[in-house]
Amino acid sequence: MSDIEIKNVIKLFTVLLLSEKEQHGYELMKKMEERTGKKISPGQIYPFLKQLKEHKYVDTEGREERDKLVYYLTPEGKRFVVRLSEKFGDLFEIAIKPKLTECAHCKCEIYKGGYKKKIGGRYLDFCCRNCANSYGKGNRH
Ligand SMILES: [Zn+2]
Known part of the structure; x- marks a missing residue:
């Protein structure tokens, strides 16, 4: 059976999210x-999930109503993801990475807002003013 073609971002995301x-x-x-x-x-989403299931890349658990089904990758599906990651390379890395910034000081994830401060000629992201002020002084909150 020929491999499933991933022709759009939605399909790529579907597979990536399932791999998580x-x-x-x-x-x-x-x-x-x-x-x-x-x-x-x-x-x-659903027609593609169905296609993945027909290829045995995905299997389901739960009641046979589509909203109740839990989808998961089979071992063959996981190999498919590896092939995709080889094919897409960097793009794959970017797509799979959630849009999160980390605090330059405490390394926590900044979901929203955050605090920017210009240090050494460039703007760094911090979770809070405290971190921005403590940056480079060695003490972590
Ligand atoms: Zn912080």
Whole structure:
């Protein structure tokens, strides 16, 4: 059987998100919306999940109603993800990485807001003013 072609970001994301953990189609949609900032419709997700299942890259658990099913990658599906990562390289890394910045001082993840401070000629991201002020002084909060 020939490999599934990944021709758009939604498909790439579907596979990537499943490689992170098993989940409902609904969860996949929500996460994709968060990461792409676009509205995702069930029609963009479920036919592809079905195709993945037919290829035995994905299997499901739970009741046979599509909203109740949990999708997960089979060992063959995991090998498919490895092939994809070889094919897409850097793009794959960028796509899979959640849009998070880390605090230059305490290394915590900054979800929203944060605090920028110009240090040594460039702007660094911090989670809070405290961290910005403590940066480079060795004490972590
Ligand atoms: Zn911090």
